[in-house]
């Protein structure tokens with residue numbers, strides 16, 4: 001497709017195995033708006049479990065462990081209507097994903113971007129960093145896959161210094177996918193709304209500094225993130241005048257707040273209202 005043509009793509013928050021709901025919500029939008037989506041970007045906690053063994057390797061309390069919809073896509077009983085690109089969150093079958101640290105197509109039209117990776121889609125460069133931050137192990141390597149079952153499943157859910165360095169080396173990006181939010185994006189007047197939010201005792205503790213470092217370094221036009229199951233929008237202004245629009249998305253189980261659609265027309269990238 002040439003860069004002068006207009007196209008639409010969707011962004012989706014945490015899926016947690018609800019691929020069928022994701023597909024039905026977005027195909028309903030396509031029918032309502034009579035606009036086709038070119039591709040879908042997803043910000044982690046996708047939960048692409050093929051079978052119970054994948055589920056057993058996920059870091060999550062037992063009550064949150066459900067096989068979910070992915071197995072049907074993996075077994076080709078169902079098919080994604082558009083290519084889907086996702087990063088890893090903190091609830092993923094990393095025993096499976098870490099077989100493909102550089103990313104891979106895990107089911108037809110379903111692509112994992114890797115621990116850090118970039119893909120070129122219709123002239124848009126989409127970069128991503130999988131996992132969440134833990135300061136205590138940031139400079140250490142992750143346990144090898146062979147340690148799965150003996151090491152804590154949680155130890156596989158964090159990005160480390162090497163992942164961040166690789167992401168920094170990806171160069172220019174138009175869109176950046178992150179699971180947790182970048183730090184420093186909560187407006188002081190909205191801080192009260194974040195008090196008591198899980199993982200965020202105060203507004204300046206929301207997000208992490210390495211996600212922010214990537215936003216500042218790559219200066220993408222659009223940053224997409226999930227993790228907190230909460231919709232939020234912010235803008236980061238860079239010293240050179242460039243601006244990054246940050247769009248945080250809720251989880252698919254919460255409904256419409258998990259979804260956003262963007263229109264690309266040449267160099268112009270705009271969010272479009274989904275309700276009409």
Ligand SMILES: [Zn+2]
Nearest residue numbers: 014045227251
């Ligand atoms: Zn989640």
